[in-house]
Amino acid sequence: MIQEIEDAYSFVFEKELLQEISEVGNLKTFDENDRIIEIGDHVTSMPLLLNGAIKILREDKEGDELLLYFLERGDTCAMTLSCCLGHTKSEIRAVAEMETSLVMIPIEKMEEWTSKYKSWRNFVFESYHSRLSEMLDTIDTIAFLNMDERLLKYLRDKAKINQNEIVQITHQQIAYDLHTSRVVISRLLKKLELKGKISLQRNSIQVIDL
Amino acid sequence: MIQEIEDAYSFVFEKELLQEISEVGNLKTFDENDRIIEIGDHVTSMPLLLNGAIKILREDKEGDELLLYFLERGDTCAMTLSCCLGHTKSEIRAVAEMETSLVMIPIEKMEEWTSKYKSWRNFVFESYHSRLSEMLDTIDTIAFLNMDERLLKYLRDKAKINQNEIVQITHQQIAYDLHTSRVVISRLLKKLELKGKISLQRNSIQVIDL
DNA sequence: TATCCTATGTAACCAATGTTACTGTACACG
DNA sequence: CGTGTACAGTAACATTGGTTACATAGGATA
Numbered sequence: 238m239i240q241e242i243e244d245a246y247s248f249v250f251e252k253e254l255l256q257e258i259s260e261v262g263n264l265k266t267f268d269e270n271d272r273i274i275e276i277g278d279h280v281t282s283m284p285l286l287l288n289g290a291i292k293i294l295r296e297d298k299e300g301d302e303l304l305l306y307f308l309e310r311g312d313t314c315a316m317t318l319s320c321c322l323g324h325t326k327s328e329i330r331a332v333a334e335m336e337t338s339l340v341m342i343p344i345e346k347m348e349e350w351t352s353k354y355k356s357w358r359n360f361v362f363e364s365y366h367s368r369l370s371e372m373l374d375t376i377d378t379i380a381f382l383n384m385d386e387r388l389l390k391y392l393r394d395k396a397k398i399n400q401n402e403i404v405q406i407t408h409q410q411i412a413y414d415l416h417t418s419r420v421v422i423s424r425l426l427k428k429l430e431l432k433g434k435i436s437l438q439r440n441s442i443q444v445i446d447l
Numbered sequence: 448m449i450q451e452i453e454d455a456y457s458f459v460f461e462k463e464l465l466q467e468i469s470e471v472g473n474l475k476t477f478d479e480n481d482r483i484i485e486i487g488d489h490v491t492s493m494p495l496l497l498n499g500a501i502k503i504l505r506e507d508k509e510g511d512e513l514l515l516y517f518l519e520r521g522d523t524c525a526m527t528l529s530c531c532l533g534h535t536k537s538e539i540r541a542v543a544e545m546e547t548s549l550v551m552i553p554i555e556k557m558e559e560w561t562s563k564y565k566s567w568r569n570f571v572f573e574s575y576h577s578r579l580s581e582m583l584d585t586i587d588t589i590a591f592l593n594m595d596e597r598l599l600k601y602l603r604d605k606a607k608i609n610q611n612e613i614v615q616i617t618h619q620q621i622a623y624d625l626h627t628s629r630v631v632i633s634r635l636l637k638k639l640e641l642k643g644k645i646s647l648q649r650n651s652i653q654v655i656d657l
Numbered sequence: 658t659a660t661c662c663t664a665t666g667t668a669a670c671c672a673a674t675g676t677t678a679c680t681g682t683a684c685a686c687g
Numbered sequence: 688c689g690t691g692t693a694c695a696g697t698a699a700c701a702t703t704g705g706t707t708a709c710a711t712a713g714g715a716t717a
Contacts, residue, residue, distance in 0.1 A: 303586070319576045328580070355562075365579075366535075370529075377505065383704090407663085439664065439713060629695085637695095637697090650693095650694075669706100672706095677698105677701100679698085685692085
């Protein structure tokens with residue numbers, strides 16, 4: 238296990254901390270679409286992403302979802318971090334975007350490491366910083382872009398995360414993530430195809446205009 | 448100056464830190480509608496709010512604005528904090544909502560205090576936590592609510608911040624904050640008035656349904 | 658092959674929001 | 688007291704996105 242942690246975090250943490258992580262950390266793996274954290278969950282440990290990718294979702298009272306952002310190798314969920322430190326329940330849902338492995342750090346270690354390791358402090362602050370930026374980006378997207386632009390951005394992000402210009406997904410699933418209806422997505426996808434930006438197949442979409 | 452700092456932060460920081468703050472902190476005051484931070488500004492100090500209120504705005508490429516949230520006494524701008532620590536430029540605009548006073552802390556002190564004072568660490572983490580929550584709330588609002596609901600929420604927030612059920616504002620200004628047009632706001636305000644939730648006067652709105 | 662299920666395409670219509678254009682009104686100021 | 692300017696009301700129309708309904712196609716399986 239130490240090897241995977243080193244691969245993903247050796248440029249971030251000092252040797253001693255890496256050692257501690259591999260001692261107290263709990264390795265977990267998830268398959269695609271597994272739910273990692275549920276809204277309202279009491280969070281007692283903090284995840285460090287080793288491999289794979291996670292999508293973070295928000296839900297309203299009616300149960301409608303909205304994709305907030307993706308997390309990749311080397312990221313942590315600042316939202317969860319925030320819950321840990323504030324001892325509050327999770328305000329978001331985390332779902333494995335693909336096969337994913339992560340180390341869970343018990344929250345007791347958090348404060349200890351915060352005073353002990355400067356690299357840990359920096360990591361925590363850096364995580365907050367990138368998450369706030371991601372949130373701003375999300376707000377820009379939903380506030381300033383039309384659905385067709387949001388859709389194209391979504392497909393590009395998805396292609397990037399999966400390192401594959403062919404995105405395996407149904408129109409219905411896109412509709413869930415963007416908080417709209419399947420018909421709207423089908424309609425806009427067709428328009429994007431006519432403009433030459435994508436190519437449509439059953440169960441998959443090729444992003445041409447990356 | 449030490450007195451104002453004590454009034455606003457004595458329940459948060461230990462005596463010693465309060466003392467340091469009043470030594471190195473730079474007191475500044477702003478009038479209503481003064482711009483405190485501009486997008487792209489290089490941030491070299493971190494504000495602690497003593498009195499008044501600040502609104503935080505986002506802007507798109509076309510210069511259209513969107514209100515993110517308000518800050519009140521005892522708050523700090525986690526976004527600015529984040530910029531300080533990451534040595535990046537401001538991604539938001541901060542405008543005084545009323546007469547406002549704040550202490551500016553030079554960023555050099557940030558790291559020092561983070562290792563030295565536990566109360567400071569907690570304050571910083573707590574700030575990040577509340578800002579992430581605010582951002583989630585903002586996302587909920589723009590993603591899940593219709594314009595009439597957003598408008599009512601806006602007026603309630605505004606009334607709360609100003610501690611006055613009569614909000615002094617023009618339809619045009621509301622339109623800027625909610626990123627829509629004046630005509631739309633006038634139309635919806637009229638509907639809200641007919642429903643008995645508000646009462647309209649020139650340059651002001653009384654919020655009845657708080 | 659017949660059948661069934663899921664995914665997709667599309668028309669027709671509706672609701673919410675944005676735009677343009679014009680009107681009226683309060684208020685400041687010469 | 689007249690006039691200009693900012694603010695507000697509203698009609699008419701355009702556009703975007705959401706809904707309903709139905710048709711068709713791909714692919715799995717009996």
